[in-house]
Amino acid sequence: MEKKIIYLRDTDSAQQDRINDFFTLFSNELRDTNLIEQVQLVKIADIGLYEKGVTVKILPENIVYIGIKNNDVKKIIEETIKNNKIIKELLYEKKSKQIRAVLKNCGYIDPESMEDYIAAGGYKALVKVLTEMKPENVIDELKKSGLRGRGGAGYPTWMKWNFARGMNSLEKYVICNGDEGDPGAYMDRSVLEGDPHSVLEGMIIAGYTIGSSKGFFYIRAEYPLAVERVQKAIDQAAAAGLLGSNILGSNFNFELEIRLGAGAFVCGEETALIASIEGKRGTPHPRPPYPSVKGLWDKPTIINNVETLANIPQLIAGGGAKFASIGTEKSKGTKVFALTGKVKNSGLVEVPMGITLREIIFDIGGGILGNRDIKAIQTGGPSGGVIPREFLDTPVDYENLGKLGSIMGSGGMIAIDDTDCLVDLAKFYLKFCVDESCGKCAPCRLGGYQLLRILEKISEGNGELEDLNKLKKISYAMQKASLCGLGQSASNPVFSTIKYFEEEYRQHIVNKRCLAGKCKALVYFKILPQKCKKCGLCMKNCPSNAILGSREAGYVIDPQKCIKCGACFDICKFKAVMKE
Amino acid sequence: MKKLTKGDIEKVDPAKKDIGKNWIKVGMSTCGVAAGAGEVYLALLEESKKRNVEIDIRKCGCQGACSAEPLVEVNVEGLPKVLYGRVTKDVAITILERHVRNKKLLHDYIFEIN
Known part of the structure; x- marks a missing residue:
């Protein structure tokens, strides 16, 4: 046996x-x-x-x-x-909800070895493109596949490439956007660190398709390991003749270079990114003209997200039709999400488009930490919105998330439980966008600041009902009038939290209470004498000596000294400390 | 390095990769390194030499199970391919002795994620 x-x-x-x-x-x-x-x-x-x-x-x-x-x-x-007999009553037929396409090699091959990538089937797509396909065939395959940009907006990739291909210019550029800045998102970092050659291969194919001979990796300097591995990959590919002139015996030439982002969030926006590579200050400018017409140094340029480019080799190798067999009607293929927040198994997941949020959070993520109740899911980072628990069964694709007031974004997904305050969450994201606003256009520079002021006022207990209308008005103005995506979407977290959780805002404004206990000014701790066993544990653990009393007389909290840290609430075994 | 030709790439069969080989892979992306994968990797290299355990030790990227980092995947003939999570230096040594040498799996560290 x-x-x-x-x-x-x-x-x-x-x-x-x-x-x-x-x-x-x-x-x-x-x-x-x-x-x-x-x-x-x-x-x-x-x-x-x-x-x-x-x-x-x-x-x-x-x-x-x-x-x-x-x-x-x-x-x-x-x-x-x-x-060897199967017991039918107990059997569970497990189907993996994840499909590994982009992450196929991540964690399986040595990212610093090109031989390992080739042994796993790498660069076969490039050989296929250079020997059997004309640029228009590549566009056809992309069109069949229905691949859309994974950076957030979901623009069809074939259209972007086709525009650039059709431009009559001696110089064209391919840029890989690796300026991943959303809090809680790290898909691109993992791909660049775990499988850099797949992105390289995607870029070389892009160069061949649009007729470009020069590409740039734009990677944020905060990803030193990614930069190191991409540089190694470029050197290896150049030494093996996969970059340079007459690649694999064809008459196609292509070179790659890394440019570091200095840490500005707005440089993930394509026009600001181009300015940054040109050596100018990283601020956006109005579109059109779009980069595919007039981009880097005024030449036709395509800018694709890391994940989009990492999709290209497997798409070409397997064919567009095979790629399109996964996903929903308008959103094809798989999407990598960075699952974080109050979820048991945080990490990277790659799922087919059309899977429900519930499946991602509960079947893959293992549910909410401490078996608490899920309150909402935040997708798309500071440009996205929250999706309340009622919509957990919504299939995930570009259109559905848009309808709910959120976005697919680059792929951050944060689970929010009942200990999280949504006013606080909106404040956090807004603060991020206010810090990162480049200041070029007034709606974003001033609007964001005013929104933040109002939210701070509400969380400090000084809010008025009129503030809700003000928030909505300013948000609307920012969406309509800002120059770039950052300002247009900065108010999304505010908009969507008001839309679904207006009640929570009213609690803060009218009752002056934060039920989740996040807004310090609106939380009060009290010791209930009838439940208190006079053990004195709370007094010992209070960092600000705000608890007075003795083992005989019992204990009280001095509100003047209390810093509302919640240490007494967490430590009391008898639930004698009340939070309200 | 010698220039590659089309034939070099075309003749590769990915299905044949890794058949009949014994190896240990350590997830060495930023997430793994932050959780202590560097120490685990060095411990595996040193201890395998010291203890005369013959195994190929490699680096790889992130498998995605961030909550269980550092991740170490082990493939030894006669045993299923196993992913260990929350591996420390001590666990790494146990993997060499118990899993690789004595062909017994470790309790409490296996993650079957996919």
Whole structure:
């Protein structure tokens, strides 16, 4: 009999871990049946399933059983281990919700070795393009695939490339936008660090398609490891003749160079990015003319996001039709999200377009930390909005998220639970945009600042109902009149939080209370004498000596001294400290 | 380096990559390094030499399970490919001794994410 392995895991998080009991049950049973030498039992840390009871996975057959009870153990050993029969009642047919296309190589190959990338099938798309395809064929494949820009706006990639291809100019440029600045987003960094050659290959194909011989990687200086690995990749490719003149024996020449972003968020906006590469101050200017007509040094230029370019090699290798078979009607392919916030398994996920938010948060992310209630999901970073829990079953694609007042954005996804205050969240994102506004146009420079002032006023307890209207008015003006995407979208977090959580704003304004306890000025702590056991733990843990009293007389909080840190609330075992 | 030709790339069969090889891969992107992957990588290199454990130790990028970094993937003939998470220096040494040498999987560190 072939050696088997049984993985064990208790996937219920609400109760005590029963896995040691089951481990004993299984090992006793194996000993009784004299199978202990042929089977290895392993307790594992995560089985990829959540809230499904005690779960086992049997290798090498990959059989997964869920919701196992004590008396099932004998049956599993007897039927599945001994006689290779499957127990239908317990069987769980696990389908992975993730599809690895862009992240196919990330974490599997050595990013510093070109041989490893080639051994995994890399640069085959480039060979195909240079030997079998004309530029217009590449455009056709892109058109068939329905690939849209992964940077946020979702502009069809084939159109962008086709514009630039049609321009009559001796010099054209390809730029890879690696100025990823959204708080909580790091997809591009992972791709650049984990699989730099795939982006390189995408850029070389882009250069061939539009007729360009020079490309720039624009990477933010805060990603030193990404910069180092991309530079290594460029050097390796140049040494192997994949960059330079007459690439792979064709008459196509292409060179690549890295330019570092100095840390301005606005330089992720394409016209500001171009100014930055030209050595000018990184401020946007009005479009049109679009970069594909008049871009870097006034020459036709295409600017694509890292993830878009990383999609190109697999799209070309597999064909546009295959790419289009994944996704929804208008949004094709997969999207990488950086799942963060109050979710159990934070990390990078790659999912097909059209998957629901619930599947991402609960099936892949494993649910909310501490089994709390989910309140909303924030997508798209400072340019995006919040999506309340009622819409968790919405399929994720460009149109649906737009309809809900948020955006796909570059792919940040932050889970928000009931301990998060949405006024505070809106304030955080707005503060970010106010700090990052370049100051060139008035709506963004002044509007953002005024919005922030009003939000601060509300969170300090001085808000008036009229402020809600003011917020909406200024937000609207910013959306309509700002010069670039930063200003146009800076008010999105404010707009969408008011749209879905106006009640929470009213709590802050009318009742002067922040129920989540985030706005310090609107939280009050009180010790309830009837619940207090006079243990004195709160007094010991108070950092500002604001708790007075003794073990005999009981304790009170001095509101003058209280800094509202919540230490007493967290430490009290008897729930005698009240937060309101 | 010798210039590559079309044939060099075309003849590669990605399906044959890694068949029958024993290796350990350590996730060394910013996320992994921040969680301590550098230390784990060095420990694996040093200890495998010291203990005479023969295994190919490599670097790779981020697999995506950031909450479980540092991640170490191990492939040893006769055992399934396994992803270990929250690996420390000590765990790394246990992997060499228990998993690679004695062909027994470790308890409590395996992450089956996909």
